[in-house]
Amino acid sequence: MADHIQTIVTKLPGLESVAEVWETADRRLALGDAAFLADLGIALAGAYGSDAGRMWQYRSVFDHLLRQLAVTPGAGHVAEALRLVSSAETADRRLDRYVASLLASSHPAEELAVAFTGHASEELRACLVHELVLRGTDVTESPGIAGWATSPHWRYHPLAWLPLRLSDVEGQPGLPSYSAHGSSHSMPYGPRANRETQAETGAQIPSAEETTTEAAAKGIGTAVANWAEESNGRIEARVFDLAGPLAAGSARSLLLELGLECLKGTGRKTAFTVAGCPPDEAWGVLFAAASSGGAYNSGARGAYGRLAAWQSLAGLSGTAENCPAEEVEARARDCAWYSFGADTKWFECVAWDIGLASVSPDRRLAVLAATDTD
Structure with a gap:
């Protein structure tokens, strides 16, 4: 497997299409080899992560590997997704936010409890808590999550100000849906959105x-x-x-x-x-x-x-x-x-x-x- 991964890493910069790499990853995942995707992602990040802004092949393949692991049902896939983004080669706060959204949209709380005991940064855990809250999960009663979520040790984190339950004013937030190949979300704004226009009364307005x-x-x-x-x-x-x-x-x-x-x-x-x-x-x-x-x-x-x-x-x-x-x-x-x-x-x-x-x-x-x- 190491030789196969090294071959992909070596050839990646010269590829005009990464479809074959995607297909290889998808086959390995279908065969139950989620570890291959995490290992490949870590190897690619180690080789090209610092050049990610200019190398479209790396960005495309890494995102595909991460999405496949994060949105595929099963606690084992969660663990491998966490291992991928918790490696020294990939650690990044903005990536933590993205991963937390992917995981919370695709897995029940019981499968995500592993993030609070195994591979995961404190930032990812904080984001994951509130991604779950947004989806109506009572994190204060979720086994494996409640202990971390209610602990005072992260009280100085910016997200600690937020309530651990949705308030009435938040209602049912519009949240994205993800697949291995994309995402979608609602947009409650835009030019002349459908609204009942307020009638003018001609009353005097204050200065x-x-x-x-x-x-x-x-x-x-x-x-x-x-x-x-x-x-x-x-x-x-x-x-x-x-x-x-x-x-x-x-x-x-x-x-x-x-x-x-x-x-x-x-x-x-x-x-x-x-x-x-x-x-x-x-x-x-x-x-x-x-x-x-x-x-x-x-x-x-x-x-x-x-x-x-x-x-x-x-x-x-x-x-x-x-x-x-x-x-x-x-x-x-x-x-x-x-x-x-x-x-x-x-x-x-x-x-x-x-x-x-x-x-x-x-x-x-x-x-x-x-x-x-x-």
Whole structure:
């Protein structure tokens, strides 16, 4: 087997197609030799991992090996997937996030308990806990997982802030489905998504004073930061203090008066819609943007996507920093929420467009707009 693996490793850079390597791996897996895939992946990473950015053959084969191990049912496949990504040649935090998503989408909790006793980094374990939570698993009652998940030893990890059960505002998060050859996920946003537009009442709108700070804008935009940092996206995140209450049906007029970059050029011939939305819908949009990414990236995956969605929800609702999730949710439910979209030059109107606004009881208006394109 070692000679066969070495032959593949040696020939890989010169291949014009890696289909034959895929087929070899698939045959070995079908014969019950999951270890071959892990051994091959580790050998390839040792030889070409540092050159992965330029070598498409390596990226394609490694991802295929990992996906096959991670999505094929059976505890033995889980163990080999963990061995592959826990080797010194492959260790990487972003890979841990990806693997946790793959495993949680394809295996029951009892098969994943091995990650908390055998080969797995602490980062992978933390991500796996919250990938399972997102899928409705009670990790506090899962044998082999509960001890690690409820231990105080990881209380300083960023994900430790998240609750170990889904909150009401999270509902049933839209999660990706994986196969050996690809993945799919829902996109709860886009140009002029189907919404019931809010009717204008003609009520007088209050004056607004901008109070945006760098910290506030960063917090509000956490969920969509990856669109700008890793793709072609742009973000507008701003905060205003209103001089008076916002009358029902006047959100559209108020948004037009704020001088938002995303709404410049809005006129009679420009489609501009505003609709009320519950905080649950807002969280779902934020989670999808954070976890699945924009046009040219894959996002933060489930665990860190969940954290980013909560951070943006806190920023939009004006919750004090470091408050527990229960307080963020309570504050969010006290706010009035709106979704909006416009056919302006700012919005790309392709598939990745977000417009959210919230008005808190203390008359704080927060706005988040984001757009991306391929």
